[in-house]
Amino acid sequence: MVNVEEIRDYAANLLGKGEVKSVLGFRRGSASAFAEPCTITDVGEAASLVWDPTCLNNLTLYLVKDHKQQAAAKTPDNRPVGIVAKGCDSRAIGVLLQENYFKREDVVVIGVSCEGTGVVDPRKLSAKLKGRTASRVSFYGADGINVRVYGEETETVIPAQEVLADRCLECRAAIPTLNDIVFGEAVGAREFDEPFHAAKAAESLSADERWATWEHHFDRCLRCFACRAVCPMCYCPECVVDSTTFVVTLGTSAEEKANRIRWCERSANTSESAVYHLTRAIHLAGRCIDCGECERVCPVNIPLRLLNTKLEKEAFEMFEYQAGHDIEQASLLSSFRDEDPNSFIR
Amino acid sequence: MEKILNQEKLREWVDMLDDCEVYAPAFADSVWNYARVEAGTDIDLSHTNTIGSVKEFVFPQREVFFRFEKKDGVPVLTATLPDPKPTVVFGVRPCDGRGMPRNDTVFNKEFEDPYYWARRDKLTLVGLACNQPHSPNCFCQSVGGSPHSEDGLDILMTDLGDRFHVKGITVKGVEAMERGRDAFGAVRDGDQAETEKVHDTSRSHPQRPLGNLDAIPEAIRESFDSPLWADMAQHCIGCGICTFLCPTCHCFDINDEVISPTTGEGERVRTWDNCQFPDFTMHTSGHNPRADLGSRLRQRVSHKFLYFVENHKTQQCTGCGRCITECPVGIDIVAVLERVSQS
């Protein structure tokens, strides 16, 4: 059992000794029963840190944000950042290290084990409650979660497996392998669902059925870009699907802006949204660490994780590659081995 | 016009609107959203609020303004003004209803928007009063609305358990009720009192307070240069959820989409846009008047609670709470206004 006091003490200690400029963690927010991300810079704020299965976000995103901010700052503050990291969050850090996005010494990983649980999937919970809001979500072990539905007096107990995120049910490493310290017991593979369970289920459908499914989903896409905005791997300063040149300096020529190819129009229709999502999925192949954030934030619940885990399944089955598991390993798409199955490599 | 409609007669009324396109909330993909109602099917009005707002019926995510092509070297433009069938939307929550007059103002002032009005004129909104708030983030009463507000609605239905109290508010609404004449019964003794009781009970549920609404514009004005905005936007990911789901956010982009590069044929298209995107205000030169997330959060909040008030004497927010509930990182406009007011 993770004792949150230990996390608070550790964070306070890091800040107190000046070993980090800030600690990324979770706190209770005003918006919902789920925890919200926070950045603490004072020792005193460490007391507000929380850790439980409502801590959904992949905080690695904010390491990327900080990296970008410091790169643009006139007087950058390049001191390390502490981060409360779940297994999936630490794999995201791993990928960023593999890609030399920042250096190992730039980050202090305060690992937390998800132990027997994982995190709650708000869309599964919403399905259970038929759209009603949970005003309180608490967790007493692996068996069930207690949910207080807004407007009701009593709490409902829902079997955990029915509302835990798919990624947690399939998780193979519920403990941060990349860490400076870990709180909680080491837990390996889950006994709930086999890895790539959801992707395998989708594969059993015919091509026509699969296309009909995705046509339905792409048609619903609002193009709010929350899936891209929340992804720690989507750190490109300028995205291929943006219709305008984003990063403009004095040296950017009119021709460069005028000739930018519009791979994807802004119109949120099936074809343009398909281009957007498929392009994004391909760019994440061998890089997605299955934090499921894209799927969690989607306001219309497009099962985006399926697209990414399908590609991760390919990466695993063909190359025995798991993104972010081993920072010493070269990243999948920038390396090859003699025994790779593709003939063109030889 | 006020009538009583038994629960089992709802379908009868809907079926009698057979030359209209009828929409009602439906729970699919784990969310409530408006869906087309085919004749002869039941509608389920047990919804909380829909994820998308009714603005989508008048301000769709994609609107083609006109087609362009070249004939003998001369551009020929063909306007594509929508000509929809009369459309009736059931189950509109009063907060969304209140969004409509605000949108009307935007698409009317100075220049009338023919695309908006072509849809708006054909639209009938059948509201459903909220018997209790759906979410801890409801704050309609804090911005001058109520769970049974008639503002912007053509009809207001109130759920009395086995039956609905149905009130025709506008000419369009009364007409829609007259279409279903036989389905309705007369309001009997006690129905009126019961309706009022349901409304009173609903209003008595506590909602998130905004404090003194009249003092908010000044508080925002004074906080313009405050570091508070950057602090509150620290975890903002700059996505479009808050504005796209908002019943009053109406900002848009206009682009040309080329269909055939050889003939030069294409369409000029309006799409939703969002003040939280970095390119929203970026000049071609690269200069950006709102270059950071803090200034963009400030813009969203200021537009709703300061600029719109200055221009139109009312908030551009109806307290539906979607932007709070759906924000991936917990940015909460009520908490934001609270902090701004206290600073």
Add this chain to the structure above:
Amino acid sequence: MTDNIYLPKIGRIVGIDEETQGARAIKTFKVEFPNDDGFEHDCGQCAMLSMFGKGESMISIASSPLVKEYKQFSIMKMGRVTSAFHAAKIGDFIGIRGPYGNQFPLDDWKGRDLVFIGGGVGLAPIWPVIQTAVARREDFGKITVFYGARSSSDIMYETDFEKLKASAEVQLSVDAPEEDWQGYTGFVPANLMDKAPSPDNAIAITCGPPIMIKFVIQNLQALGFADEQIYTTIENKMKCGVGKCGRCNVGKDYVCVKGPVYSWSELRSLPQEY
């Protein structure tokens, strides 16, 4: 279809002047309305110009309202739409919507001295005011036009400046010193201080790069110009031109409707989001 605010009229390019060369070249386009459906405009107003398939851009109308036969636009090559304009030839068709925005209150300035201060392509928005003031020469006192460019080859409306000298004092400057340059060498704000026009019964009208406007206004204030005597135009990214799309606002004002012309006393009260 006249009610459709988004449907452009068809314009035809009847003249192209290459004002300046280089990466950010400026060309001036004369545009006529072949379908006789043109519109009248006031000094300071803008129009949405289209290149179909590329998009629309808000461009200030650089010709005087007194000129009825055509409208003139000076366009710097910056992005997708403006590059398409730079590739256009005489006889090409464009789309045009407008006129949009407010105007310089020229009638309120009767009997006063006018000091114009322009820099770069920022001369275009104030050029119609200069032309109209000169055409109504007896209505105004002394007219002075300051204009600065990077080099002498970057000076816009060069031949028109020669004509202008008959009715106004012209103060040209270049940033980079050149061998045969007769005028002032240095930035526009410095030239302004050097010549020190009197604020008495005068109105100053300035437009140029934001940094130039900033220092011009500081220097005008140093010379004794009150905030109400200083006018400028601001620009922001625009899409609709009709106060709806939401991106050009500065505080409560949509610049496309309430702007682009502001006195410094008005502008000072708005947030600095431009």
